Amino acid sequence: NAGVMQNPRHLVRRRGQEARLRCSPMKGHSHVYWYRQLPEEGLKFMVYLQKENIIDESGMPKERFSAEFPKEGPSILRIQQVVRGDSAAYFCASSMNTGELFFGEGSRLTVL
Amino acid sequence: GENVEQHPSTLSVQEGDSAVIKCTYSDSASNYFPWYKQELGKGPQLIIDIRSNVGEKKDQRIAVTLNKTAKHFSLHITETQPEDSAVYFCAASNRGSGNTGKLIFGQGTTLQVKP
Numbered sequence: 479n480a481g482v483m484q485n486p487r488h489l490v491r492r493r494g495q496e497a498r499l500r501c502s503p504m505k506g507h508s509h510v511y512w513y514r515q516l517p518e519e520g521l522k523f524m525v526y527l528q529k530e531n532i533i534d535e536s537g538m539p540k541e542r543f544s545a546e547f548p549k550e551g552p553s554i555l556r557i558q559q560v561v562r563g564d565s566a567a568y569f570c571a572s573s574m575n576t577g578e579l580f581f582g583e584g585s586r587l588t589v590l
Numbered sequence: 591g592e593n594v595e596q597h598p599s600t601l602s603v604q605e606g607d608s609a610v611i612k613c614t615y616s617d618s619a620s621n622y623f624p625w626y627k628q629e630l631g632k633g634p635q636l637i638i639d640i641r642s643n644v645g646e647k648k649d650q651r652i653a654v655t656l657n658k659t660a661k662h663f664s665l666h667i668t669e670t671q672p673e674d675s676a677v678y679f680c681a682a683s684n685r686g687s688g689n690t691g692k693l694i695f696g697q698g699t700t701l702q703v704k705p
């Protein structure tokens with residue numbers, strides 16, 4: 479049973495470009511969470527989604543960030559017009575109902 | 591909203607000694623408290639968790655205690671080994687029907703075990 483799969487593992491973007499991060503949850507998991515980790519810091523909650531629904535986006539910046547979890551395919555975290563402050567590791571976690579959260583290996587975004 | 595404070599931020603111990611990491615939480619509705627270990631360049635991995643209906647849980651060299659009245663919980667690692675060196679995060683959430691179950695994390699503790 480494959481774990482939570484995130485890609486790309488590393489992404490480099492120039493300021494103003496768009497970044498798309500993908501997350502495939504564990505088989506059978508319908509709950510997806512996105513977290514951001516700045517260097518030397520803890521994990522900050524961004525958004526919680528179920529299939530085709532955003533349940534809690536209280537941690538998402540108001541502009542430039544969006545997330546989706548379509549009926550088919552992976553969850554996508556999209557960052558438009560990236561700035562240097564967006565450089566971070568973005569982690570996806572999935573769970574079955576309200577059980578244990580399993581994390582992926584993360585996508586590390588570097589904005590030049 | 592929920593806030594989780596974690597101490598210390600760094601901890602250095604000799605191999606074989608014990609390590610203790612402490613966390614406090616603010617939301618009295620929190621009922622689930624996991625601990626994650628994160629190695630360099632990797633994602634967090636769950637090492638132990640405790641729910642609010644128990645006060646202590648042990649798994650080999652790792653134990654977690656919970657004091658609901660004081661709203662704090664602790665991770666205890668005994669007989670530490672160099673491979674225990676990593677960053678450890680505590681977290682809290684309100685899991686159950688009608689809740690999002692999102693985890694709120696502490697700031698992390700960098701544990702170094704010296705051989």
